[in-house]
Structures are given as C-alpha cells and as structure tokens.
Amino acid sequence: MKQFTYEIQDPLGIHARPAGMFAKLAKSFADSTITLTKNDQTVKATQLMKLMSLAVKQGDVITIGVEGGDEAGAADALEKFLKENL
Amino acid sequence: MILIQGKGVSRGVVKGPLYFYQRTDRQIVQRVCEDLEAEKARLADAQQRSIEQLGVLAEKCREEAGDEAAVLFETHAMFVEDDDYVECIMDMLDSEQCNAEYAVQQAGEQFAAMFAAMDDAYMRARSADIRDVTTRIINNLLGIVEGGIDSDVPVILAADDLAPSETLQLDKSKILGFALQGGSGNGHTAILARTMGIPAICGMGDALKPELEGRTAYIDGETGRVILDPDNLTLQTLREKFEKQEQLKALMQTMRxxxxxxxxxxxxxxxxxxxxxxxxxxxxxxxxxxxxxxxxxxxxxxxxxxxxxxxxxxxxxxxxxxxxxxxxxxxxxxxxxxxxxxxxxxxxxxxxxxxxxxxxxxxxxxxxxxxxxxxxxxxxxxxxxxxxxxxxxxxxxxxxxxxxxxxxxxxxxxxxxxxxxxxxxxxxxxxxxxxxxxxxxxxxxxxxxxxxxxxxxxxxxxxxxxxxxxxxxxxxxxxxxxxxxxxxxxxxxxxxxxxxxxxxxxxxxxxxxxxxxxxxxxxxxxxxxxxxxxxxxxxxxxxxxxxxxxx
The missing domain is CATH 3.20.20.60 (Phosphoenolpyruvate-binding domains)
Structure with a gap:
C-alpha cells in the first residue's frame, strides 16, 4: 500500500473535466486499487460520479491510496497528474 | 422507375439517400420483462453505441474547438460506463424485472437528483450532464436520433413537414435537399432550403412512403419530382441538368x-x-x-x-x-x-x-x-x-x-x-x-x-x-x-x-x-x-x- 496527500490548487477544484481525466488515468492501472479520500469519505478513483460527488475544492487535502500491482509507478503517475492539472 | 410528383420550391438537382426525419416522442413506461438477459444485451449494445457517438463528437469537437471542450464528451463517455451508475441500472433490472429504458431512466434520475442536491453550484449543474447521458442511452435503446441525422453521408431529408424550431437544430452540412409530404412554397423549410441554395420539394403527400428510407433518390427542385431507379432516358436528363447546374455555379463565381x-x-x-x-x-x-x-x-x-x-x-x-x-x-x-x-x-x-x-x-x-x-x-x-x-x-x-x-x-x-x-x-x-x-x-x-x-x-x-x-x-x-x-x-x-x-x-x-x-x-x-x-x-x-x- 502506497499513500500520499495533495492539496488542491485549482480554483475550480476537481470539476468534471479533470475528474474524468483522473478516473481515466486510474483505470489504466488495472491491477491496482486506487482510492481517493477527502475528510473521512473514501471512493475508488475509477468511480467517476462518486468522485465528483465529493465536491473537492481548492484548499482541500486529499489522500490517494494505491494497492497492488505497480504501486510506485501508479502513485508517481497520479501525483504528477495532480500537480500538473489540479 | 418510381416517380413522385410534388411542388418544387427550391431549384436544383441532387442525388442522395432518402432519410426520414425522426421525432423524439419519448414516453418511457415500465414494462415487465420476461427475458432479462436480452434486456441486458440491449443495454450493453446501447452503451456501446453511446460511447462510440461520444467518441466521434469528442473528435469533431477537438478539431473545431480544441482539447478542452473535447474532454467534456470523453467525460460523458465515462459516465456511460461508470461503475455505480451501471450497477444502479443492473439492480433496477434485477429487482423490477423491467425494460432497460425504464431502468436507465430511473438510474439517471437518481444520480441527477444526487448532484442536484449538492451544496456546490458547479456540481448541481452537473445533473444536466447526467440527464444528457441518460437521454443518449435511452435514445439508443429506442433507436431514436434526437432532432438529427444519424448518417455518415449527407442525405435528402424527408419529413411530413418541419417546424421552424426543428429546422434550427439540423446539422445543415448533412442535408443535400428536402422532400416534404406537406409544407408549402412559403413554409419555413422552403425558405431555409432557398437560403442554403439546395433543392426542395413539398406537397408530396402519402406517395413519399417511409419504406423508401435509405433508397437512393434524385430530386429535381425545378420540376418538383422525386425519382428512384430512373430509366436511362430520365437518368441522362437528370445528369445533364446536374452538370449544367455545376457549370452555372462555377460561372457565377466570376460575379464575385x-x-x-x-x-x-x-x-x-x-x-x-x-x-x-x-x-x-x-x-x-x-x-x-x-x-x-x-x-x-x-x-x-x-x-x-x-x-x-x-x-x-x-x-x-x-x-x-x-x-x-x-x-x-x-x-x-x-x-x-x-x-x-x-x-x-x-x-x-x-x-x-x-x-x-x-x-x-x-x-x-x-x-x-x-x-x-x-x-x-x-x-x-x-x-x-x-x-x-x-x-x-x-x-x-x-x-x-x-x-x-x-x-x-x-x-x-x-x-x-x-x-x-x-x-x-x-x-x-x-x-x-x-x-x-x-x-x-x-x-x-x-x-x-x-x-x-x-x-x-x-x-x-x-x-x-x-x-x-x-x-x-x-x-x-x-x-x-x-x-x-x-x-x-x-x-x-x-x-x-x-x-x-x-x-x-x-x-x-x-x-x-x-x-x-x-x-x-x-x-x-x-x-x-x-x-x-x-x-x-x-x-x-x-x-x-x-x-x-x-x-
């Protein structure tokens, strides 16, 4: 299990477009289970609608968890995506 | 040879497949379904078609408006496959033993309501996206094409008549000409056709049968005729007219x-x-x-x-x-x-x-x-x-x-x-x-x-x-x-x-x-x-x- 936290910088938060891109990226790591946690709510990163329903805003701190498969590779890719897009 | 006579209201000769305008008349009723597996297969097929359509839209959008706008359609495509959304549809199918249309509609409403109830104004507005996707899947289940032309090639659009608001939503690049059962020379479809400079015929009555859908036809906006399977003589006349029309168009360009x-x-x-x-x-x-x-x-x-x-x-x-x-x-x-x-x-x-x-x-x-x-x-x-x-x-x-x-x-x-x-x-x-x-x-x-x-x-x-x-x-x-x-x-x-x-x-x-x-x-x-x-x-x-x- 690999974990990291990230503080959202984007003024709009995780809106539909980046949520879609994030879920798409998470889906590409088929052998890993990737979760996203805000406060005490956790959703699978591939569950687009649930992910959006967290309504993650600018300044929110989210925790990403990766389990199984290429943990380190997936975590790096996801962190890079967050830094570039959110 | 089949010849249907109407009244020519916009000149020009054109050849293309006949396509009948589909109206959205969507009354979803719950039906009990015997064969759940068949419903699930229909659903899978409709999902697949929706994803393909959204992919085409995204590509078109990317060419015309850039990456930003295209991603929205890709997001819609992901909604179609979203685990929770699909699970909700499947649960509905299993528990209610109902038709796929009804299950999709119910699931769509449930998720749209979830977004509509959120505190955040941006997220509330996303319920419209869910409804949009839901409508698309239902349309694919019913074989309905919303106010549009589901064809890769341009067509001769056939209809009883078109309301002004309907003509507004048409993808004009897909229309070669109009053939209407009703309508008149002063009707709005006729005016639209003349604006576009494409042939149109109205007042064809019942002779313009929906069974002709997909058949290649010639329409001549001057004589007011729709012709299928022309005999040699007619074909020659139509071709000559068409060539002259193209020559004239080229000549007219010198007037610019x-x-x-x-x-x-x-x-x-x-x-x-x-x-x-x-x-x-x-x-x-x-x-x-x-x-x-x-x-x-x-x-x-x-x-x-x-x-x-x-x-x-x-x-x-x-x-x-x-x-x-x-x-x-x-x-x-x-x-x-x-x-x-x-x-x-x-x-x-x-x-x-x-x-x-x-x-x-x-x-x-x-x-x-x-x-x-x-x-x-x-x-x-x-x-x-x-x-x-x-x-x-x-x-x-x-x-x-x-x-x-x-x-x-x-x-x-x-x-x-x-x-x-x-x-x-x-x-x-x-x-x-x-x-x-x-x-x-x-x-x-x-x-x-x-x-x-x-x-x-x-x-x-x-x-x-x-x-x-x-x-x-x-x-x-x-x-x-x-x-x-x-x-x-x-x-x-x-x-x-x-x-x-x-x-x-x-x-x-x-x-x-x-x-x-x-x-x-x-x-x-x-x-x-x-x-x-x-x-x-x-x-x-x-x-x-x-x-x-x-x-």
Missing part, C-alpha cells in the same frame, strides 16, 4: 467582387435574408452587400423561455461585427401566424394570420419589446445596424415604436452604454393598409422594405400556408405589383429608399419591373445573390417598362 450596377449605371443594393448568425458565412461566400432581413425569431424559437437581453445582444452584435460596416437590417420579433412559441402563451386563433402577431405582440407586451430594442441598440455600437418593424398597418403604430426606441436610447444614455443614436428605423410594407397610407408612413421612417409573401397573401386573400390555392395564389398579380409601385412612389416622394425582402426579390423575370419602379434594394437568399447580380449587370434600367402592372 463585381458591382451591382446596370449597363446604364443604375446601382442596386443586393442584400441577403438570413435567419441566424450562422447564415452570415453564406452571405460572405456569395458576396452579399449587406443584410436586408435578419429574422430575429430564431432566438425565440430556439429557446424554452424569453431570450435575455444579453443573449440577443450577443447574436445581433456577432452579425453586425461580422458584416464589418455593411448594413444589417434586423427585423423585430415576428411570431404568431405560422410561427408559434409555447412560452408566449398565445391564444389559439381562428385566423392567426389576421390575429395578434408580430408588431401587435410587441406593442401589447412592452417589456418583451423593450428587451429586444435594448439589445438592438446596444449592438448598434458594433456595426451598421438598422431596425425594422413588421406587420405595420397604421401611423400610430410607427409613432409608438419610435417612442419605445426613444425611451430605450434615453435609458442606455443614462447607463453610459454605447449605442448609435443615428440607427436607421424602417418598416415592412406587407399589408394593403400600409400601402394605402404609405405616404404618411414614409414621413416617419428611414426606409421601407416590402415583404412580398405577406403582401401577396393579404392583397389576394390567399392563405400562404395553403397548398391548394394553385393559380389563385399569384405573386405576379397586377394588384400586388401595383401595390409595390405605390409603395415605391410614396418612398421616393418622401426621399427615403425602398427595398424588397420577400421571395419576389429573387424572381429574375420581375427584375425589369423593379428597375422601372426604381426599387433601390433587393434582399434575397444568399444563393440568389450572384445570379441576380449577373442579371442586373446585363439590364438597361431606362428601357424597363411597367407592362407587368397591366391586367
């Missing part, structure tokens, strides 16, 4: 950039009639010298509530700016009669053409009128806008319109919003009453524009929507032409200019008559500009006579 002037030096303004800002491209492609009639109805027909001042302003400004200083005559709201808009809540009338329509609605509802006038004056700062009022019968109406304009200008001035106080104001002359009092009306306005379609209807007591009037509906009737002459004389006596923005303006056989009357402007569909220019350039105005006015 030429002046609209007769051999003896009389200048005519050749302008265009348009129905939406999209049509400006056609005006420019055909070298129109201005816009003689911009029908503002599209704004009202395309929306489900009164369009706001800003929405209207944007549309008018777009056209005014795109025409780059050339005159753009915008006609105020002209609904009623054959153009109805639900939210206006108009009373059903026995004779809507003689009822509360056009300027009568505006004068009865000052707030609707004021919104449009404000948008028009604001747009006047961005180009050469002129305002035109339709269906005028009396001097007091024009005075009241002018007062409304004055009031709006005063407001804008007080608010510090720029506008052109010299904006030209004109009226449509389309009722016999306005012809009889034309000399008095001319003193109050900057120009006249004759709407020959309505003027013919009201002068000859012939309903323009009615297909059976045949020879009785005669726009060349001396009474109509004499009314035109009276209007032109009244305008010139008062020192204002007069134009024609009805269909008659493009009737080349009447050009000598118009030149003899001294008509200053002809506003025609964009496709008619170059042929009209060619005809003007070989005319001699001084030799033209008024013999067409004799009975």
């Amino acid at each position: 950039g030429q002046e609209d002037v007769t051999l003896d030096g009389r200048h005519i303004n050749v302008y265009c009639n348009i129905g939406s800002p999209e049509d400006v491209a056609a005006v420019q492609a055909n070298d129109g010298q201005g816009i003689g009639l911009f029908r503002s109805e599209f704004l009202y027909l395309a929306s489900s509530d009164y369009p706001t001042e800003d929405e209207q302003f944007e549309a008018y400004k777009t056209v005014a700016a795109a025409m780059n200083g050339k005159r753009v005559i915008i006609r105020t709201l002209d609904i009623g009669a054959d153009k109805n808009v639900g939210y206006f809540d108009l009373k059903k009338e026995e004779n809507p053409a003689l009822g509360v329509r056009a300027i009568r609605i505006c004068l009865n509802r000052p707030e609707v009128f004021r919104t449009q006038l404000r948008a028009l004056y604001r747009a006047s700062a961005f180009g050469k806008v002129a305002i035109m009022f339709p269906m005028i019968t009396s001097v007091w109406e024009v005075k009241e319109c002018r007062r409304a304009c004055e009031a709006v200008m005063k407001e804008l001035k007080a608010e510090g919003i720029p506008f052109n106080p010299e904006t030209e104001i004109g009226i449509m002359v389309e009722t016999p009453a306005s012809v009889f009092v034309a000399e008095d009306l001319a003193k109050l306005v900057d120009f006249f524009s004759v709407g020959t379609n309505d003027l013919t209807q009201y002068t000859l007591a012939c309903d323009r929507q009615c297909n059976d009037l045949g020879k009785f509906f005669d726009p060349h009737h001396p009474a109509v032409l004499r009314a035109l002459k009276m209007t032109a004389d009244a305008a010139h006596k008062a020192g204002i200019w007069v134009g024609i923005c009805g269909e008659l303006g493009a009737d080349l056989s009447l050009l000598p008559t118009f030149l003899a009357m001294g008509i200053d402007e002809l506003s025609v569909s964009p496709a008619s500009v170059l042929p009209l220019r060619a005809e003007i350039r070989k005319s001699i105005a001084q030799l033209c006579t008024l013999e067409a006015l004799e009975c």
Whole structure:
C-alpha cells in the first residue's frame, strides 16, 4: 500500500473535466486499487460520479491510496497528474 | 422507375439517400420483462453505441474547438460506463424485472437528483450532464436520433413537414435537399432550403412512403419530382441538368467582387435574408452587400423561455461585427401566424394570420419589446445596424415604436452604454393598409422594405400556408405589383429608399419591373445573390417598362 496527500490548487477544484481525466488515468492501472479520500469519505478513483460527488475544492487535502500491482509507478503517475492539472 | 410528383420550391438537382426525419416522442413506461438477459444485451449494445457517438463528437469537437471542450464528451463517455451508475441500472433490472429504458431512466434520475442536491453550484449543474447521458442511452435503446441525422453521408431529408424550431437544430452540412409530404412554397423549410441554395420539394403527400428510407433518390427542385431507379432516358436528363447546374455555379463565381450596377449605371443594393448568425458565412461566400432581413425569431424559437437581453445582444452584435460596416437590417420579433412559441402563451386563433402577431405582440407586451430594442441598440455600437418593424398597418403604430426606441436610447444614455443614436428605423410594407397610407408612413421612417409573401397573401386573400390555392395564389398579380409601385412612389416622394425582402426579390423575370419602379434594394437568399447580380449587370434600367402592372 502506497499513500500520499495533495492539496488542491485549482480554483475550480476537481470539476468534471479533470475528474474524468483522473478516473481515466486510474483505470489504466488495472491491477491496482486506487482510492481517493477527502475528510473521512473514501471512493475508488475509477468511480467517476462518486468522485465528483465529493465536491473537492481548492484548499482541500486529499489522500490517494494505491494497492497492488505497480504501486510506485501508479502513485508517481497520479501525483504528477495532480500537480500538473489540479 | 418510381416517380413522385410534388411542388418544387427550391431549384436544383441532387442525388442522395432518402432519410426520414425522426421525432423524439419519448414516453418511457415500465414494462415487465420476461427475458432479462436480452434486456441486458440491449443495454450493453446501447452503451456501446453511446460511447462510440461520444467518441466521434469528442473528435469533431477537438478539431473545431480544441482539447478542452473535447474532454467534456470523453467525460460523458465515462459516465456511460461508470461503475455505480451501471450497477444502479443492473439492480433496477434485477429487482423490477423491467425494460432497460425504464431502468436507465430511473438510474439517471437518481444520480441527477444526487448532484442536484449538492451544496456546490458547479456540481448541481452537473445533473444536466447526467440527464444528457441518460437521454443518449435511452435514445439508443429506442433507436431514436434526437432532432438529427444519424448518417455518415449527407442525405435528402424527408419529413411530413418541419417546424421552424426543428429546422434550427439540423446539422445543415448533412442535408443535400428536402422532400416534404406537406409544407408549402412559403413554409419555413422552403425558405431555409432557398437560403442554403439546395433543392426542395413539398406537397408530396402519402406517395413519399417511409419504406423508401435509405433508397437512393434524385430530386429535381425545378420540376418538383422525386425519382428512384430512373430509366436511362430520365437518368441522362437528370445528369445533364446536374452538370449544367455545376457549370452555372462555377460561372457565377466570376460575379464575385463585381458591382451591382446596370449597363446604364443604375446601382442596386443586393442584400441577403438570413435567419441566424450562422447564415452570415453564406452571405460572405456569395458576396452579399449587406443584410436586408435578419429574422430575429430564431432566438425565440430556439429557446424554452424569453431570450435575455444579453443573449440577443450577443447574436445581433456577432452579425453586425461580422458584416464589418455593411448594413444589417434586423427585423423585430415576428411570431404568431405560422410561427408559434409555447412560452408566449398565445391564444389559439381562428385566423392567426389576421390575429395578434408580430408588431401587435410587441406593442401589447412592452417589456418583451423593450428587451429586444435594448439589445438592438446596444449592438448598434458594433456595426451598421438598422431596425425594422413588421406587420405595420397604421401611423400610430410607427409613432409608438419610435417612442419605445426613444425611451430605450434615453435609458442606455443614462447607463453610459454605447449605442448609435443615428440607427436607421424602417418598416415592412406587407399589408394593403400600409400601402394605402404609405405616404404618411414614409414621413416617419428611414426606409421601407416590402415583404412580398405577406403582401401577396393579404392583397389576394390567399392563405400562404395553403397548398391548394394553385393559380389563385399569384405573386405576379397586377394588384400586388401595383401595390409595390405605390409603395415605391410614396418612398421616393418622401426621399427615403425602398427595398424588397420577400421571395419576389429573387424572381429574375420581375427584375425589369423593379428597375422601372426604381426599387433601390433587393434582399434575397444568399444563393440568389450572384445570379441576380449577373442579371442586373446585363439590364438597361431606362428601357424597363411597367407592362407587368397591366391586367
């Protein structure tokens, strides 16, 4: 299990477009289970609608968890995506 | 050979597959389903089709609008496959043993409601995305194509008739021609076809059978015929016509950039009639010298509530700016009669053409009128806008319109919003009453524009929507032409200019008559500009006579 936290910088938060891109990226790591946690709510990163329903805003701190498969590779890719897009 | 005879309402020959317009008539009812596996297979198929369609949309969007916009469709495609959404649909199928359409609709409502209940305004708005995706899947389940043309190749669009709001949503690049069971030469599909410069036939009746869907057909907008499996002789004639038509089109291109002037030096303004800002491209492609009639109805027909001042302003400004200083005559709201808009809540009338329509609605509802006038004056700062009022019968109406304009200008001035106080104001002359009092009306306005379609209807007591009037509906009737002459004389006596923005303006056989009357402007569909220019350039105005006015 690999974990990291990230503080959202984007003024709009995780809106539909980046949520879609994030879920798409998470889906590409088929052998890993990737979760996203805000406060005490956790959703699978591939569950687009649930992910959006967290309504993650600018300044929110989210925790990403990766389990199984290429943990380190997936975590790096996801962190890079967050830094570039959110 | 199958030959179906109708009435040609827009010229040209074209060949293509027949495609019947599909109306969205979606009443989802819950049904008990015996074979759940079959429903699931249908669902999987509809999901697959939805994803493919969204992929195509995303690609199209990426080419036209860039990556940002395209990702939205990709997100929609992900919604289609979203685990929770699909799980919810499957649960519904299993527990209710119902049809897939019902399950999708219920799941869609549930998720849309979830988003709608969120605190965040942005997320609340996403419920519209969920509904959009849900509708797409349901349409694919039902085999419905929403207001559109589900074909990779351009088609000949067949329908009973098309409502103005339906024609607005059509992807015009997919339409080669129209074949209508009903409709008339003055109907809105016919006008659209002429604007687009593509052939159209109406009044085909039941002979145009839906079974013909997908069959290759020729349509000839001149003879009013739809032909399937032509015999050799017919095929040869059609091909020759088609070749000549293409040659003529090429020849007409040499008219671009030429002046609209007769051999003896009389200048005519050749302008265009348009129905939406999209049509400006056609005006420019055909070298129109201005816009003689911009029908503002599209704004009202395309929306489900009164369009706001800003929405209207944007549309008018777009056209005014795109025409780059050339005159753009915008006609105020002209609904009623054959153009109805639900939210206006108009009373059903026995004779809507003689009822509360056009300027009568505006004068009865000052707030609707004021919104449009404000948008028009604001747009006047961005180009050469002129305002035109339709269906005028009396001097007091024009005075009241002018007062409304004055009031709006005063407001804008007080608010510090720029506008052109010299904006030209004109009226449509389309009722016999306005012809009889034309000399008095001319003193109050900057120009006249004759709407020959309505003027013919009201002068000859012939309903323009009615297909059976045949020879009785005669726009060349001396009474109509004499009314035109009276209007032109009244305008010139008062020192204002007069134009024609009805269909008659493009009737080349009447050009000598118009030149003899001294008509200053002809506003025609964009496709008619170059042929009209060619005809003007070989005319001699001084030799033209008024013999067409004799009975």
